[in-house]
Amino acid sequence: MQFQLDCDLMKGHDKPASGQAMMDCRQGLLESSHVKLPFALRVNELFLKYSPHLDASIQFKNASFSDEAGLHAAEKLNATLDIALKQSADAWLWQGKVDWQSGEVFWQPFYIASGGHQLAASGKLANGLLTVDSAHLKVKDVGELDASGQLDIKDFKLVNLNASLPSLNLATAYPVFFKPMLEKTAFANADVSGFAALKVELQDSEPRVFELVLNDVDIADRDQKFSFYKVNAQLPWSYDVAHTVSFSYESGELLSLPLGKTNIQAQVDRYSLTAPDIKLPILDGALHLTNISASRRAGQWYWHLGAKLDAISMEDFSTRLKLPKMQGKASAEIPLVTYAAGTLTTDGSIVLNVFNGTATVTQLTMQTPLGIAPKLNADIALRNLDLGVLTSTYSFGAIEGKLDGDIKGLELQNWKPVKFDAVVQSSPGKYPKKISQRAVENISALGGGGAAAAVQRSFLRFFEQFNYGKMGLSCRLRNDICEMGGVESTPHGYVIVKGSGIPAITVMGYNETVGWSELLARIKRVTDGNSKAIVR
Amino acid sequence: MKKILLGLVLLATLIGSQFVAAAADLEVNTPAISAIKNSMQARHAQLGAFYASGAIGLTKDGLIAVKDANAVPLAQRGALTGLVKDENADRSRLYKEIAVANGHPEWQAEIQSTFAGRWIDKAQSGWWVQGAGGWTQK
Numbered sequence: 001m002q003f004q005l006d007c008d009l010m011k012g013h014d015k016p017a018s019g020q021a022m023m024d025c026r027q028g029l030l031e032s033s034h035v036k037l038p039f040a041l042r043v044n045e046l047f048l049k050y051s052p053h054l055d056a057s058i059q060f061k062n063a064s065f066s067d068e069a070g071l072h073a074a075e076k077l078n079a080t081l082d083i084a085l086k087q088s089a090d091a092w093l094w095q096g097k098v099d100w101q102s103g104e105v106f107w108q109p110f111y112i113a114s115g116g117h118q119l120a121a122s123g124k125l126a127n128g129l130l131t132v133d134s135a136h137l138k139v140k141d142v143g144e145l146d147a148s149g150q151l152d153i154k155d156f157k158l159v160n161l162n163a164s165l166p167s168l169n170l171a172t173a174y175p176v177f178f179k180p181m182l183e184k185t186a187f188a189n190a191d192v193s194g195f196a197a198l199k200v201e202l203q204d205s206e207p208r209v210f211e212l213v214l215n216d217v218d219i220a221d222r223d224q225k226f227s228f229y230k231v232n233a234q235l236p237w238s239y240d241v242a243h244t245v246s247f248s249y250e251s252g253e254l255l256s257l258p259l260g261k262t263n264i265q266a267q268v269d270r271y272s273l274t275a276p277d278i279k280l281p282i283l284d285g286a287l288h289l290t291n292i293s294a295s296r297r298a299g300q301w302y303w304h305l306g307a308k309l310d311a312i313s314m315e316d317f318s319t320r321l322k323l324p325k326m327q328g329k330a331s332a333e334i335p336l337v338t339y340a341a342g343t344l345t346t347d348g349s350i351v352l353n354v355f356n357g358t359a360t361v362t363q364l365t366m367q368t369p370l371g372i373a374p375k376l377n378a379d380i381a382l383r384n385l386d387l388g389v390l391t392s393t394y395s396f397g398a399i400e401g402k403l404d405g406d407i408k409g410l411e412l413q414n415w416k417p418v419k420f421d422a423v424v425q426s427s428p429g430k431y432p433k434k435i436s437q438r439a440v441e442n443i444s445a446l447g448g449g450g451a452a453a454a455v456q457r458s459f460l461r462f463f464e465q466f467n468y469g470k471m472g473l474s475c476r477l478r479n480d481i482c483e484m485g486g487v488e489s490t491p492h493g494y495v496i497v498k499g500s501g502i503p504a505i506t507v508m509g510y511n512e513t514v515g516w517s518e519l520l521a522r523i524k525r526v527t528d529g530n531s532k533a534i535v536r
Numbered sequence: 537m538k539k540i541l542l543g544l545v546l547l548a549t550l551i552g553s554q555f556v557a558a559a560a561d562l563e564v565n566t567p568a569i570s571a572i573k574n575s576m577q578a579r580h581a582q583l584g585a586f587y588a589s590g591a592i593g594l595t596k597d598g599l600i601a602v603k604d605a606n607a608v609p610l611a612q613r614g615a616l617t618g619l620v621k622d623e624n625a626d627r628s629r630l631y632k633e634i635a636v637a638n639g640h641p642e643w644q645a646e647i648q649s650t651f652a653g654r655w656i657d658k659a660q661s662g663w664w665v666q667g668a669g670g671w672t673q674k
Contacts, residue, residue, distance in 0.1 A: 070602075073606070106614065372572060413566050414568050
């Protein structure tokens with residue numbers, strides 16, 4: 001550590017002539033391995049009538065410093081610090097001004113690239129408590145903050161705070177102040193614009209009042225997961241009084257699904273939030289959330305709500321999500337969704353109306369749905385799906401009939417299935433059951449090599465479609481291997497399609513186990529419809 | 537005598553840890569594990585230069601840490617600490633998922649320490665690694 005100071009000193013303890021400093025040090029330097037602070041110091045007053053009375057200004061010129069790990073550091077810093085300090089009966093009265101002219105600072109997690117910011121504050125210091133009577137901070141292009149409060153200097157704990165930011169420019173404030181704090185959230189990579197006003201009140205280190213107002217804020221995720229435009233919000237909160245909060249947006253998008261104009265009102269009471277009803281327009285339908293209740297305990301969120309999806313057009317939905325074009329409308333209802341400390345569970349069943357039939361999801365739970373490796377568990381029951389609609393959606397070859405299915409113990413990791421017991425088969429009952437030549441080929445291809453109607457095909461290939469009595473496939477997935485079965489077992493395999501009437505066809509499967517990724521690849525080949533299915 | 541005893545204890549711990557390593561399939565793959573590995577792989581391209589400059593190093597508990605951010609311009613330090621945080625979150629999740637995929641969630645800590653050794657063995661020369669006595673350069 002090296003310290004240099006060259007000063008001109010005025011003699012005597014009398015007050016120097018006006019405009020003349022008591023001590024003028026133009027060349028000061030504090031230097032060590034991670035610190036280089038050239039500075040000029042000017043002391044205007046040190047004593048007044050024999051009592052301590054400091055009035056000084058320090059100017060840092062091209063200064064740099066850093067802590068050992070480099071997580072609190074500044075470079076090329078030019079700043080002036082004016083300080084006045086005097087002793088009164090039982091306290092030190094102080095007044096200070098910082099003018100940060102230029103230079104960059106990294107104060108983990110914040111990085112400020114350039115200067116132009118000012119802070120002026122005054123207060124007193126007594127009994128280990130730093131009182132700020134008033135502070136005014138001006139951050140260039142971002143906004144101005146007025147604050148007062150008390151800081152316990154033993155542990156740097158804020159005891160009281162009263163702060164107000166009347167007009168915060170979010171476009172400039174977001175990258176510097178909010179982005180580093182939102183690093184692990186969905187809001188880490190977004191473009192934001194608009195203005196906000198903020199008020200914060202802290203008493204005895206407890207938050208008492210908080211009020212956030214958003215004015216015409218646009219926020220759009222750069223990865224296009226979500227966007228909200230013209231967000232306006234009044235979010236008052238106080239420790240003692242319940243408030244109504246309101247939040248609205250003109251339009252938006254969530255995972256490519258357009259969101260319509262929405263207005264949400266809710267009641268907040270200390271650390272809980274309730275709302276009887278929220279309607280979120282999505283596509284041509286809407287999601288109704290009912291009996292919403294959320295609370296935060298010990299740093300974790302707990303909430304529950306009911307949900308009902310008004311019919312949305314599947315054609316529109318599938319186009320937006322770049323899925324195969326589906327027909328019909330989907331609607332759903334969930335009596336109760338509960339979220340507790342990272343796990344989402346549903347009570348009752350979710351009924352989806354799809355392909356003229358129903359898909360009922362029960363026992364649905366999700367862990368870290370927004371994390372990198374989300375997990376989902378559910379049981380799914382499919383009833384009376386219209387095979388005509390289904391097969392025209394996925395270019396599979398036409399099948400007429402109805403399908404039932406049960407997928408039990410489904411476990412998805414990162415949205416990919418790792419475990420389930422699934423059976424799909426033609427629904428019981430009387431209805432036309434017809435299958436096209438192309439669908440037969442495709443089904444045979446799914447059953448794996450060496451399958452199928454090869455023997456019968458020689459003369460049956462003249463027919464475009466066949467009758468069937470029943471059809472079905474089962475797969476028990478464990479460790480990426482699917483144990484397959486059909487509607488009946490035979491000594492050498494299983495029956496996938498059992499013929500009936502004239503012309504009838506029977507499709508056999510012979511592979512009892514199929515690698516799951518291989519099966520998926522086969523389905524993809526078949527539904528892509530580009531290549532002809534291989535039947536050996 | 538003391539030396540022999542110590543030797544025996546060492547041998548026992550070695551066999552013990554060997555046993556866990558042999559029993560646990562560290563290469564097990566599930567969609568969750570491959571998602572985490574992909575995420576780590578994508579990040580490694582950004583971390584490579586920081587390993588080389590000594591800004592970050594491999595810790596003895598199978599994570600990474602900022603060793604000396606002074607090697608990195610101020611403007612990039614926020615990104616650096618963010619990357620380290622994300623990488624450690626992924627690593628912890630990876631150890632947990634491997635333990636779960638082996639059907640033994642309670643093995644997480646042992647899997648983590650086995651990986652710690654592996655990462656350090658595989659570290660390129662010039663990288664900083666943390667041993668019992670602190671940071672050393674390979």
